[in-house]
Amino acid sequence: xxxQSTMLLLGVGGAGSAVARRIATSFPGSVPxxxxxxxxxxxxDDSNFILIGGERLSGRGTGGNIxxxxxxxxxxxxxxxxxxxxxxxxxxxxxxxxxxxxxxxxEIARHLKKNGISSVVxxxxxxxxxxxxxxxxxQTVASIIEEEASASFFMPLDMLVDGEDNxxxxxxxxxxxLAAAVTLFWRLTETPGYIRLDAERLRLLFSQAGxxxxxxxxxxxxxxxxxxxxxxGSSPLLSKGGAHPSVRSILCGILAGEDLRLSEIGAxxxxxxxxxxxxxxxxxxxxxxxxxxAGKISVVTMLLEGDxxxxxxxxxxxxxxxxxxxxxxxxxxxxxxxGRGRFNNSEPTVHNGEDLxxxxxxxxxxxxxx
Amino acid sequence: xxxxxxxxxxxxxxxxxxxxEAETGGRLKVTSHASIPxxxxxxxxxxxxxxxATSIKSVLKEIxxxxxxxxHSLTIGxxxxxxxxxxxxxxxxxxxxxxAGAKVRDDDLVEAMRSSRGWTLxxxxxxxxxxxxxxxxxxLGGIASPKGMSGRILKLDTLHIHADLNRINDAxxxxxxxxxxxxxxxxxxxxxxxxxxxxxxxxxxALVLDIGGGSTGYAAYADGYLMHAGVxxxxxxxxxxxxxxxFQTTQAQAEEMKIxxxxxxxxxxxxxxxxxxxxxxxxxxxxxxxSRHALDTVVNARLREQFSIIRxxxxxxxxxxxxxxxxxxxxxxxxxxxIDTLIQRELGMPVHVGIPIHVDGLAEERxxxxxxxxxxxxMYAHRNYEQKSLFQTxxxxxxx
Numbered sequence: 135x136x137x138q139s140t141m142l143l144l145g146v147g148g149a150g151s152a153v154a155r156r157i158a159t160s161f162p163g164s165v166p167x168x169x170x171x172x173x174x175x176x177x178x179d180d181s182n183f184i185l186i187g188g189e190r191l192s193g194r195g196t197g198g199n200i201x202x203x204x205x206x207x208x209x210x211x212x213x214x215x216x217x218x219x220x221x222x223x224x225x226x227x228x229x230x231x232x233x234x235x236x237x238x239x240x241e242i243a244r245h246l247k248k249n250g251i252s253s254v255v256x257x258x259x260x261x262x263x264x265x266x267x268x269x270x271x272x273q274t275v276a277s278i279i280e281e282e283a284s285a286s287f288f289m290p291l292d293m294l295v296d297g298e299d300n301x302x303x304x305x306x307x308x309x310x311x312l313a314a315a316v317t318l319f320w321r322l323t324e325t326p327g328y329i330r331l332d333a334e335r336l337r338l339l340f341s342q343a344g345x346x347x348x349x350x351x352x353x354x355x356x357x358x359x360x361x362x363x364x365x366x367g368s369s370p371l372l373s374k375g376g377a378h379p380s381v382r383s384i385l386c387g388i389l390a391g392e393d394l395r396l397s398e399i400g401a402x403x404x405x406x407x408x409x410x411x412x413x414x415x416x417x418x419x420x421x422x423x424x425x426x427x428a429g430k431i432s433v434v435t436m437l438l439e440g441d442x443x444x445x446x447x448x449x450x451x452x453x454x455x456x457x458x459x460x461x462x463x464x465x466x467x468x469x470x471x472x473g474r475g476r477f478n479n480s481e482p483t484v485h486n487g488e489d490l491x492x493x494x495x496x497x498x499x500x501x502x503x504x
Numbered sequence: 505x506x507x508x509x510x511x512x513x514x515x516x517x518x519x520x521x522x523x524x525e526a527e528t529g530g531r532l533k534v535t536s537h538a539s540i541p542x543x544x545x546x547x548x549x550x551x552x553x554x555x556x557a558t559s560i561k562s563v564l565k566e567i568x569x570x571x572x573x574x575x576h577s578l579t580i581g582x583x584x585x586x587x588x589x590x591x592x593x594x595x596x597x598x599x600x601x602x603x604a605g606a607k608v609r610d611d612d613l614v615e616a617m618r619s620s621r622g623w624t625l626x627x628x629x630x631x632x633x634x635x636x637x638x639x640x641x642x643x644l645g646g647i648a649s650p651k652g653m654s655g656r657i658l659k660l661d662t663l664h665i666h667a668d669l670n671r672i673n674d675a676x677x678x679x680x681x682x683x684x685x686x687x688x689x690x691x692x693x694x695x696x697x698x699x700x701x702x703x704x705x706x707x708x709x710a711l712v713l714d715i716g717g718g719s720t721g722y723a724a725y726a727d728g729y730l731m732h733a734g735v736x737x738x739x740x741x742x743x744x745x746x747x748x749x750x751f752q753t754t755q756a757q758a759e760e761m762k763i764x765x766x767x768x769x770x771x772x773x774x775x776x777x778x779x780x781x782x783x784x785x786x787x788x789x790x791x792x793x794x795s796r797h798a799l800d801t802v803v804n805a806r807l808r809e810q811f812s813i814i815r816x817x818x819x820x821x822x823x824x825x826x827x828x829x830x831x832x833x834x835x836x837x838x839x840x841x842x843i844d845t846l847i848q849r850e851l852g853m854p855v856h857v858g859i860p861i862h863v864d865g866l867a868e869e870r871x872x873x874x875x876x877x878x879x880x881x882x883m884y885a886h887r888n889y890e891q892k893s894l895f896q897t898x899x900x901x902x903x904x
Contacts, residue, residue: 201597201622208626244626267598267640267659274596475745476755480547483590483737485813490738493746494805502750502798 140222140333141319143167144214146242147203147235148176149258149309150228155180156313157227157320165320168217170242172196172206172234186210186238196233200275203237211245218246223337224253225316230288231260231268236275243282252284254340256316256348258308259290285340285438287315287348293371314350318387318434321421339385339417339438344487346381346438347372354430359398362433363405372410372437382487383415383438391428394420402433410437439487508535509889510567510583511881512560512684513692514675516545516741517717517836519559521567521583522875524863524882532886534865537875538566547737548589548718550674557681564682582685584881585675587632588692588714588721590737591668597623598640600659608641608650608658616660629666632691635730637661648728663730665691687885693721693733695880696834700858700873701725709827712858713814713847714877715837717741722814726826734817738810740837743803750802751794753782761799768807768842770800807843811850830854834876 143165145154151169158165169177170184174193177183185193187206196202218224224246228235239255246253257276260268276288291308319336349371353361366372386406388399403418421427474482477491484490488497495502513520522537540562544555564580571578599620603612616639625631639647641655650658667689676686697712709726717740723733740762747766748758765780779793818824830853833844844855859872860879866872 198600199622201624204626205624208624241626265643266645267661270596271598278593278595475749476741477547477745479551480549481590481737483547485736490809490813491742491745493749493802494809495746495750495802498805498809500801500805502801503795 140220140337141166142217142221142224143316144224144226144242145169146226146228146239147171147232148173148229150226150235150239151176151180151183153227153309153312153316156309157317158182160313160317161320166217168214170207170214170234170238172203172238184210184213186213186234196237198233200233200237200271203234204241205237206234207238207241211241214242214245215249218249218251221251223319223333223340224251225319226253226255226283227257227312227316228255229258229260230272230275231264236272236279240275240279240282243279247282247284252337252340253282255279255283255286256312257286257288258312259288261291280345285344285346287346287436289348289371311350314432315348315434315436318389318421321389321423322387322419335417336385339383339415344439346436348434348436350432350434352430352432358431359401362402362431366406366433366435367409372435381410381414381437381439383417384410385417385419385434385436385438387419387421387434389421389423389427389432389434390430391424391426392422393429394422394431398431402431406435507886507889508578509882509885510580511586511690511695511878511885512563512583512679512686513586513878513881514545514550514556514560514678515542515588515716515718515836516548516739518542518874519556519563520586520875520878521560521563521580522878522882523567523571523580524865524879524886526886527864532863532882534860534863534875534879534882536567536570537866537869537878538563538570539874540566542717544678546718547741548716548739549591549671550678553674553678553681556675556678560679560682560684564684580684582687583679584885585672585679585686585689586692586695586877586881587667587672587675587689588716588735588877589667589671589719590735591671592632592691592721592735593629593666594733595623595664595666596661597664598659598661600657603641603655603658606654608653608655610651612658613651616658620660620662623664625664625666628669630669630672630689631664631666632689633663633665633694635663635665635694637663637729637731638727646727663733665694665733667691687889690881690884691721691733692716692835692877693723693735694730695878695884696721696858696876697723697725697730697832697880698883699860699862699876699880700832700834702861703728705829705832708829710829711818711827711831711851711853713811713831713833713835713838715739715833715835715840715843717836720810720814720835720837722818724818724823724827726823726828731823731826732818732821734814736810736813736817738806738813740840742810743806743840746802746806747799750798751782757782762803762840765796765799766803766841767800768803768840768846770797770804803840804846807840807846808850811847815851824851824853827853830856832856832858834858834873836871836874838873839871 145151154167158167168182172187172191173195228239230236243253259272280286349369351362351365474491482489508525510523518539519542520539524532524534527533542559544552550556601615639650640659641650672689679686693714696714706725707728712723714721719739720736724731744758780796783791848855857873860876863879
């Protein structure tokens with residue numbers, strides 16, 4: 135993959151840029167990326183660096199002020215346009231809670247949307263010990279990003295790291311975890327295995343996905359599949375309060391060496407589907423990379439809860455759209471426009487992927503005794 | 505000359521206009537109010553400017569007729585606009601400043617406030633309000649008045665309430681066609697809360713649900729300030745639409761069934777008449793009857809979902825346990841039969857209908873809760889524009 139790729143990686147803010155560079159280093163010359171920050175020093179050695187808000191902030195950063203970051207991004211976002219030629223899907227990595235990450239990401243996601251480019255945002259939320267204010271700010275920004283991005287994954291740092299680690303190891307673990315998920319996009323297209331998933335199919339999968347959850351698992355040895363299945367079932371990153379509510383779509387990437395067996399793929403896929411909903415759209419892809427995964431299996435699981443969007447990106451008649459029709463009992467597609475009645479031409483009210491303009495008794499399958 | 509103000513709400517179901525005047529002693533009296541069915545509005549957004557303008561003209565005419573009947577004559581030149589709809593959004597934003605001296609002084613408070621206004625909205629949004637919440641001094645949060653306290657960094661939490669600029673401009677255009685200038689757009693739910701909540705409720709925690717035709721606004725208060733607010737794009741029109749779809753009626757028939765026959769609670773079959781008559785949609789069509797139980801079921805399902813979503817939103821912010829005095833409902837949807845009990849069950853706290861207690865003049869009104877938002881907008885105008893005359897007068901005792 136080259137600069138002609140239809141996918142582009144964007145690292146926003148200090149932490150997001152660090153992740154983007156780490157991923158790019160893993161695929162030298164293959165991952166087109168840009169790093170974006172308000173701090174000029176952060177990009178001193180990076181030829182892919184874009185300084186935003188240079189005039190307003192003089193390259194000194196936002197001082198933790200999200201408003202400054204939004205202004206900086208709003209003023210400078212067109213600098214990104216040169217990198218957007220042919221791009222269909224942008225993957226944004228960032229950290230919320232500070233200034234640039236949150237403020238600039240939502241403006242960038244909005245800019246991408248205006249240009250018809252799908253975007254998937256991976257963002258970390260602050261550690262709980264950083265205080266409720268930062269958490270609250272992060273959650274507020276997350277809710278806005280969620281509206282602008284095609285799909286978004288927000289991960290509390292508390293859940294990405296081992297509490298017993300020292301600070302350096304913990305942050306390194308968080309960066310690795312985030313990088314592993316994002317790297318999947320390039321591995322799936324660079325080193326596909328038995329089951330391929332091309333970039334356009336990925337874009338369609340995420341084009342109206344809304345908020346999601348993801349986790350990565352790695353195991354080796356004889357019981358590696360059992361270990362992974364067990365970890366998936368107990369992962370707090372994939373559950374909601376310990377439960378596993380059904381989701382709309384699942385993307386499962388299995389990365390392994392050449393010893394990956396079809397029975398192992400089947401066991402992992404089956405376990406994920408039975409845990410998170412047999413009716414969900416299920417996209418599976420594998421990567422065979424002996425140099426990286428010899429003897430190991432890594433599984434990246436992404437759960438997409440709903441469609442928060444109009445579906446304008448969807449390709450009529452595509453495999454994905456037809457699967458979603460089945461898997462969305464309460465959605466727009468299941469009931470067609472007639473169920474919306476007087477709201478037929480109105481902007482839909484969407485909650486957890488359901489179009490609330492469709493009568494509740496229909497979406498809940500309530501029988502009426504006429 | 506006393507100050508007179510007007511407030512306009514272009515609702516999905518009804519267009520409401522109220523006129524208020526400052527009384528001796530500082531209270532505000534609603535001297536005229538009118539409400540007429542809206543047209544050209546869907547989900548709190550204008551779809552047809554001309555039809556919306558016609559509704560505004562009609563309600564202006566009714567007010568002016570009312571004033572004329574009282575021996576007064578005035579032309580309403582401008583009004584405050586009450587805004588709702590799912591395009592209204594609320595963002596939290598924290599301003600911060602280093603404390604200049606050893607203790608917090610007025611200058612620090614001003615600087616924290618200035619900093620809290622640093623959130624710049626996108627060009628397609630219009631700011632409706634910035635609500636100050638509490639201060640944090642270093643790690644000590646929840647401070648109402650930090651002046652004189654010692655610390656290094658002073659922060660002020662605020663809520664920024666903003667709306668889609670195009671939707672506001674559409675309302676201004678419709679008003680302009682009716683020869684009415686819009687002074688300021690204001691958020692309906694907080695306006696309603698201003699009009700109906702007591703200080704006791706604000707301090708001890710209360711939730712205001714402003715139930716409109718196209719959307720439901722909410723505003724949660726505790727410790728004397730606004731903790732959170734929002735809008736769910738579901739209102740009474742959704743109930744009507746559900747009924748129309750379930751029983752294959754026109755929207756007008758469904759609206760009539762909702763008002764006359766339906767209940768938010770599913771009544772027992774033995775209570776009264778178990779069948780509801782549905783007139784034919786035209787003179788050529790025969791009337792028929794449907795099960796009242798089915799009608800209640802349709803309405804109950806919609807309303808339970810509507811309020812459970814609001815409960816979920818408040819639970820996510822850990823606010824439910826802070827609403828010690830309960831829920832106050834306002835707006836046209838508050839008149840729905842059984843809705844107070846349904847909300848009480850769904851949210852698990854006492855509910856009462858909100859009367860605009862801080863203004864006079866609505867005592868004779870059958871549904872004063874329908875005028876809560878415009879009453880709150882009049883209070884806002886009275887607080888902030890006390891010295892300014894908002895009307896062009898022709899003649900008449902009211903303005904002398």
